[in-house]
Amino acid sequence: PAPRTLLITGAAGGLGTLMRELLPRYGYELRLFDVVPVEGAPDAVIGDLADPAAVRAAVRGSDAILHLAGISLEAPFGQILRANIEGTYNLYEAARQEGVGRVVFASSNHAVGFTPWPGKGEPLIPVSAPRRPDTFYGLSKCFGEDLAQLYWDRHGLESVSVRIGACFPEPNTVRMLSVWMSPGDGARLFHAALTAQNVGHTTVYGSSANTRLAWDLSSARALGYEPQDDSEKFAARLIAEQGELDPRDPAQACLGGQFCADPPLWHS
Ligand code: NAI
Numbered sequence: 726p727a728p729r730t731l732l733i734t735g736a737a738g739g740l741g742t743l744m745r746e747l748l749p750r751y752g753y754e755l756r757l758f759d760v761v762p763v764e765g766a767p768d769a770v771i772g773d774l775a776d777p778a779a780v781r782a783a784v785r786g787s788d789a790i791l792h793l794a795g796i797s798l799e800a801p802f803g804q805i806l807r808a809n810i811e812g813t814y815n816l817y818e819a820a821r822q823e824g825v826g827r828v829v830f831a832s833s834n835h836a837v838g839f840t841p842w843p844g845k846g847e848p849l850i851p852v853s854a855p856r857r858p859d860t861f862y863g864l865s866k867c868f869g870e871d872l873a874q875l876y877w878d879r880h881g882l883e884s885v886s887v888r889i890g891a892c893f894p895e896p897n898t899v900r901m902l903s904v905w906m907s908p909g910d911g912a913r914l915f916h917a918a919l920t921a922q923n924v925g926h927t928t929v930y931g932s933s934a935n936t937r938l939a940w941d942l943s944s945a946r947a948l949g950y951e952p953q954d955d956s957e958k959f960a961a962r963l964i965a966e967q968g969e970l971d972p973r974d975p976a977q978a979c980l981g982g983q984f985c986a987d988p989p990l991w992h993s
């Protein structure tokens with residue numbers, strides 16, 4: 726049966742705030758979790774992903790989970806380890822123990838961030854392309870995807886790992902013309918990922934149907950996702966302001982953009 730009670734972790738964040746607004750129209754009853762208070766939601770459960778008991782209490786009684794919580798940019802390894810690696814493990818353990826049927830995991834394009842942009846006439850990047858994390862952050866998303874696979878193979882807990890491009894109201898860089906996911910398409914994709922039958926563990930790219938798409942959306946479409954938006958309406962202005970991507974610039978040559986060129990953050 727379609728999930729009714731949906732737990733959104735990371736509900737106070739940018740994507741959580743967008744999805745809290747958009748997902749109820751699909752019929753979900755939302756429960757919210759974050760380490761900081763969630764504006765306008767006094768019933769939200771406040772707790773840290775690194776605390777297994779807090780996570781288990783938040784998960785109890787949910788039919789499905791949209792797991793958005795965690796550090797969403799590069800950070801020192803110790804911080805990524807605690808929030809994204811141990812935190813996602815705690816989330817999956819709680820889901821298993823509480824009998825939750827489905828987790829939709831917010832993975833990221835940064836799991837494959839060092840993949841070069843396909844040239845003209847080259848095939849789109851498939852979900853089966855080798856992972857090439859561009860940061861410890863991207864590496865934590867590779868871990869989350871593998872954890873999702875393990876919990877399917879070993880425990881029959883279903884997941885969809887969504888390698889989100891960039892979900893903001895509007896794209897603001899030329900790179901984002903390729904990876905942008907409109908908030909409306911984000912809600913459509915998460916809803917498809919929550920309700921499609923027999924997903925086992927499925928990995929998909931998460932974006933709108935952009936004219937400048939670099940990756941293959943077919944595994945997302947196979948879930949029933951029908952994107953409605955295309956970033957192309959923003960292209961002329963952004964290209965006039967910023968110019969086309971320069972493949973000789975390490976911050977522009979690969980999917981992960983600037984993440985590929987920033988200096989590493991070693992210390993916790
Ligand atoms: P965000 O940084 O705005 O929100 C993340 C939320 O997680 C915050 O409210 C934060 O308080 C919470 N959080 C962090 N550590 C936590 C912990 N230890 N315990 C409980 N809560 C904790 O990030 P955003 O943009 O909303 O992204 C949501 C998810 O989607 C993240 O996992 C991010 O990696 C992923 N993602 C987002 C993309 C986007 O375009 N917004 C692109 C690719 C992936």
Ligand code: 15L
Binds near residue numbers: 797798889
């Ligand atoms: C991400 O994974 C980040 O969470 C988000 O804030 C954006 O930076 C996005 O990727 C991106 O690649 O633009």
